[in-house]
């Protein structure tokens with residue numbers, strides 16, 4: 120007998136609880152997986168090139184850009200690069 124798995128299609132408001140749990144606490148403890156080499160490591164172990172306008176976050180193993188954080192006086196934006204996965208253990 121096969122178990123039935125049901126899924127629902129809803130709008131993005133359904134993400135509120137899931138994503139708030141992901142981003143709470145120390146974000147540098149989150150584990151990122153590089154889409155370039157497959158390395159998995161806490162964000163605290165990445166290599167970051169930073170100035171007033173941006174932080175470029177690179178994989179320590181292969182140097183691909185995982186993501187970039189852009190900031191100005193009114194906003195902060197995250198531009199995804201080779202980051203394949205981000206999560207908590």
Ligand SMILES: [Zn+2]
Nearest residue numbers: 153156178181
């Ligand atoms: Zn890598």
